[in-house]
Structure formats: structure tokens, C-alpha cells
Amino acid sequence: MNAIQQFHHFFNCCIGAWRTERTYHYLDRGEVERSRTEFTIRTLTPELKHKVLADNNYPNHNVDGFLGFHLAFETVSETGEEAGQELNMLFVPRQETPLGLQGDYLRDRAYEEDRPMVAAFRFDPGSLQLVMTTTYTRVVAVDTITLLNPRLRLRQILTYQRPPQGRPLQELLLVGFGVEQKLT
Numbered sequence: 001m002n003a004i005q006q007f008h009h010f011f012n013c014c015i016g017a018w019r020t021e022r023t024y025h026y027l028d029r030g031e032v033e034r035s036r037t038e039f040t041i042r043t044l045t046p047e048l049k050h051k052v053l054a055d056n057n058y059p060n061h062n063v064d065g066f067l068g069f070h071l072a073f074e075t076v077s078e079t080g081e082e083a084g085q086e087l088n089m090l091f092v093p094r095q096e097t098p099l100g101l102q103g104d105y106l107r108d109r110a111y112e113e114d115r116p117m118v119a120a121f122r123f124d125p126g127s128l129q130l131v132m133t134t135t136y137t138r139v140v141a142v143d144t145i146t147l148l149n150p151r152l153r154l155r156q157i158l159t160y161q162r163p164p165q166g167r168p169l170q171e172l173l174l175v176g177f178g179v180e181q182k183l184t
Contacts, residue, residue: 003101004093006125011067013150014041020155022178037075038183044068044088052090055108055116067091085109091121100124105132112136138162140169145180153180 001009017040024033044052048070049063068090075083087109094103101123110117112134119134128147133140140163144156157176160169 001125003096003123003125006128007067007091007093007101007123010123010128010130010147011069013147014069014153015043016041017183018153018180019183020178020180022155022157022176024157024174024176026174028173033077033079035075035077037073037178039071039073042070044070044090048088049090052088052106052108052116056106056118058092058104058106058118061092063090066093085111100126105134110134110136112139112141135162139173142169151182154178155180 155178159174161171
């Protein structure tokens, strides 16, 4: 399979209901938190794909080849704090290299800031790993999903203090790890 076919396989495996157990290490506060999240992933309709493009003032395209999800989740932390969100996301491949795909990752609502957001993604077809990098106002989030098999994913979340323009990511504020299992 080529990179695009592997990307479609990755996305097809992600459709459904999932449960994840995560551990977050807040390095700037010296705290550790555990949480459980249940989430559902549905294929994004062509109408919603166009909405995500419009929300982000992104040039209109033929969206047939773009992969998109509707994501809904509910999280409960070990302290009983609850959070939930629904959002639509769209992946627009821009370049295929020997290392895989790269492109834009668009959302109608971002996690850190409640507004439309264009970020970057790269997909490694050899490891079935999707890396999404979002530059927010104050931080940069690097979210990695590795598909181990169609029912099991590993998640890694790294949040850095946003460095000055042109400087590398250095000051790590949060490290999160999760095991995501598909519900039957």
C-alpha cells in the first residue's frame, strides 16, 4: 500500500467508539493526573468538510479525497472533574515524501483555544503514526497517535511553551500518555 492508502486504512480503523486511560504529567507544576475518556469518531460528511474549510478561511477544494472526522468526547479526571467537547476535523494532504504524508490539519474548534484552527500533520505509513502539531497563542501542542492494531492505539501529548519565532521547541510543560482501546 502507498502512503495515501495507508492513511485511509488508519482513518478507517479509527471510526467507532473508544475508551482511553491517560496520565498527564504537568512538569511546570510538578503534578500528575489520571483520567478516563470515552469518545466516538464518525466520518465527516462533505457538507461538514466544506464548513471546516469555510470556518478556517481555507481555500475551497474538492473535498472528496480529504479525510475528516467528527469527534465527541467526555473526560473524567481522577478528582472527578468532567470535560467534554465535540469538533470537526479535516486533513488536507499537501505533500507526499519518502517518509509519508504532510499537510494541514483543520478544526472548527481547537482544544486549547475555542476557535477554528489550522495546524500541521504528518503521517508515517510504516509505523501508522499520525503527528499533529498545533501552534496556539501561548503553547505548541504535539499530539501523536500510533495505531498498533485496528482496536488499539497509543497516544502521546507533548505541550511546550511557545518559543519566539524561529526558535526550537524546548520548554516542555506537559507530557501525556494514553492507551486507547476500541469498544465493541
